[in-house]
Amino acid sequence: MFIDTRRVDQGSVVNCSVCIVGGGIAGITLAMSLDKQNIDVVLLESGGFSSDEGSRDLYRGEAVGEYPYSFADGCRSRFLGGSSNCWGGWCRPLDPWDFQKRDWVAHSGWPFGLDELLPYYDRTHALLQLGPNNFDPEFWERSINRPDVRRTPLVSGKVRDTISQFSPPVRFGKTYRQTLQRSQHIRVYLHANATAVDTDQSAQSVTRVQVATLSGIRMEVRAAHYVLATGGIENARLMLASNTVQPNGLGNDNDLVGRFFMDHPRLLAGNIRFSRQWSRNKLSDVKYHYMNASVAAHGVHVAHQFALTPEVLEQERLLNARVWFWSIFPGEGSQGAQALLRIKQALLKKHQDDWSLPADIRSMVLHPIDTLGYGYTRLFRPRWLIQGVKFQIIVEPEPNPDSRVTLSPTQTDSLGMKRVRVEWRLTPRVQRTFDRTLAILADDMRRSGVAEVELDAPIEGQKWPASLEGTWHHIGTTRMHDSPRQGVVDRHCKVHGISNLYVAGSSxxxxxxxxFPTITLSALALRLSDFLVHQIRGQA
Ligand SMILES: Cc1cc2nc3c(=O)[nH]c(=O)nc-3n(C[C@H](O)[C@H](O)[C@H](O)COP(=O)(O)OP(=O)(O)OC[C@H]3O[C@@H](n4cnc5c(N)ncnc54)[C@H](O)[C@@H]3O)c2cc1C
Known part of the structure; x- marks a missing residue:
């Protein structure tokens, strides 16, 4: 059932078993899973069914630090479905070694291994509308079975190839709207902004969530269990802002909330000249993924990427990374091409702030050559029009306590909450991983006769290139660790020291x-659901 909070009585008190704050992928996954167990849920969602400027503004804040970082408009969506309204749908579970403690990566290691998440990853496939739970490149090459979709030979023993699957992408607020509407156990409060999470005087148990609408209604929710699912930046913001009893914020005795903020740094790099035999191969080129029919089987599109083997990562003390190819089309980056891409995203039902079809049509008409050149190449991909191929690479960010989300000392939003301040910092090992991953892959491609590669100058020890970007993955700000000295939540995603407060999401x-983080945060939400059911039934 949906309730418009702007129409509830001023000062209402709502009771439930589980209060979930945030109606994105994490919150909706958790709510729907609890629903199946007949558990009474209140889901608080800041926005409505579509984007509105008032709610969007609540996400704005300050980016500080040595390189620019965007995290508001277009980088997060604040309405039902959250950033699933604009995500790309890339899905691949974490690698087994991502969970391990690596002696060369400070603060690495999860409290459990990949095995713990396997049954939950399995369940995410239906939820995210993925194909078979199989990420073996050989399986997909065989299933696709096209001469122009082939795995390239890897000869050095240092590189492996991997598969990701694409969700259509599922827009959770739309795809699961009817399920939420019909549910007997879920009450979704729209336009309901959680502004504070209050505890008892000992700060050991949450007593209520305070809620405000932009129209001035205030209410509160009282529950047995509370889950924060407001995204990787907002989870920290809400905990830091909830400081009536604990001046440093909730669960922040050890000054960890908001620290270790991570996003995947991303770059385009190098120039690749394929040998004739491999020049038409589509498997690893992102421009042939998504809507193109070539790289698909079992009803799902897949992407193929390269990574270094875990042995090389250990020998060279590197971080994990993924690399794929990026064809440069005529008109790439031009206004006409950008307009065309936005129209494609609109067809994919992607939420884009301030998107205007007439404005994009005008751009295309004003730049006909760029638009037609780009559009034609995008559709038919004639090799002779492709102006070059580059690597696109994302690298694992190293956990770094100085990379952090804090509250702005000066700025508040229209609900009186302090805005966020985000300082995204990367370490020298991230730069070395960029350099070494590309150098090892380039060497392998040369030796196997797949391509000649001209690499850019190494970036280690240099200023980051201006083209450095994040990937909209907000991770680590309420990190998991068995010890409260090293983590905000325990292995069950429960906040250390507070008996009934949990966090869902990549934070x-x-x-x-x-x-990409979303399949893993969905798996964790399903796991949290099992844990809560167990807690609730245990208490009954
Ligand atoms: C452009 C883009 C492309 C992406 N592509 C991919 C991809 O290909 N693969 C991938 O794995 N990931 C991708 N991501 C990341 C992915 O979208 C996120 O990991 C995922 O959506 C996070 O889900 P969530 O539920 O944890 O948080 P969110 O999606 O951020 O949802 C949080 C929800 O909480 C609500 N909320 C916030 N604050 C409050 C409050 N105080 N009170 C009440 N409600 C509140 C918000 O309105 C929102 O609905 C992409 C992200 C973007 C922006």
Whole structure:
């Protein structure tokens, strides 16, 4: 059932068994899983069914630090479904070694291994509308069975190839709207902003969540269990802002909330000249993924990427990374091409702030050559029009306590909450991983006769290139560790020291790996659901 909080009585008190704050992938996954167990849930969602400027503004804040970092408009969506309204749908579970303690990566290691998540990863496939739970490149090459979709030979023994699957991408607020509407156990409060999570005087148990609408209604929710699922930046913000009893914020006795903020740094690099035999191969080129029919089987599109073997990572003391190819099309980056891409995203039902079809049509009409060149190449991909191929690479960010989300000392939003301040910092090992991953892959491609590669100058010890970007993956700010001195939540995603407060989402990841986070945060939400059911039934 949906309730418009702007229409509830001023000062209402709502009671339930589990209060989930945030209606994104984490919150909706958890709510729907608890629903199946007949558990009474209140889901608080800041936005409505679509984007609105007032809610969007609540996400704005300050980016500080040595390189620019965007985290508001277009980088997060604040309405039902959260950032699933704009995500790309890449899915791949973390690698087994992402969970391990690596002696060369400070603060690495999860409290459990990949095995613990396997049954939950399995369940995410239906939820995210993925294909078979199989990420073996050989299986996909065989299933796709096309001469122009082939795995390239890898000869050095240092590189492996991997597969990701694409969710269509599922927009959770749309795809699961009917399920939420019909549920007998879930009450979704829209336009309901959690502004504070209050505890008893000992700060050992949460007593209520305070809620406000932009129209001035205030209410509170009282529950047996509370789950924060507001995304990797907002989870920390809400905990830091809830400081009536604990001046440093909830669960922040050890000054960890908001620290270890991570996102996958991303770059385009190098120039690749394929040998004739491999020049038409589509498997590893991102431009042939998504809507193109070539790289798909079993009803799902897949992407193929390269990574270093765990042995090389250990020998060279590197972080994990993923690399794929990026064809440069005529008109790439031009206004006409950008307009065309936005229209494609609209067809994929992607939420884009301030998107205007007439404005994009105008851009295309004003830049006909760029638009037609780009569009034609994108559709038919004639080799002779492709102006070059580059690597695109994302690297695992190293956990770094100085990379952090804090509250702005000066700025508040329209609900009176302090805005966020985000300082994204990367370590020298991240730079070395960029350099070494590309150098080892380039060497392998040369030796196997797949391509000649001209690499860019190494970046280790240099200023980051201006083209450095994040990947909209907000990770680590409420990290998981068995010890409260090293983590905000325990292995069950429960906040240390507070008996009934949990966190869902990628903010609990202690390390980020080099795969996209959403399938893992969905698996963790399903696991948290099992744990809560057990707690609730145990108490009954
Ligand atoms: C452009 C883009 C592309 C992406 N592509 C991929 C990809 O290909 N693969 C991948 O794995 N990941 C991708 N991601 C990341 C992915 O979208 C996120 O990991 C995922 O959506 C996070 O889900 P969540 O539920 O934890 O948080 P969110 O999606 O951030 O949801 C949080 C929800 O909480 C609500 N909320 C916030 N604050 C409050 C409050 N105080 N009170 C009440 N409600 C509140 C918000 O409105 C929102 O609905 C992408 C992200 C972006 C922006």
């Amino acid at each position: 609990v990841f202690p390390t980020a790996g080099a795969n």
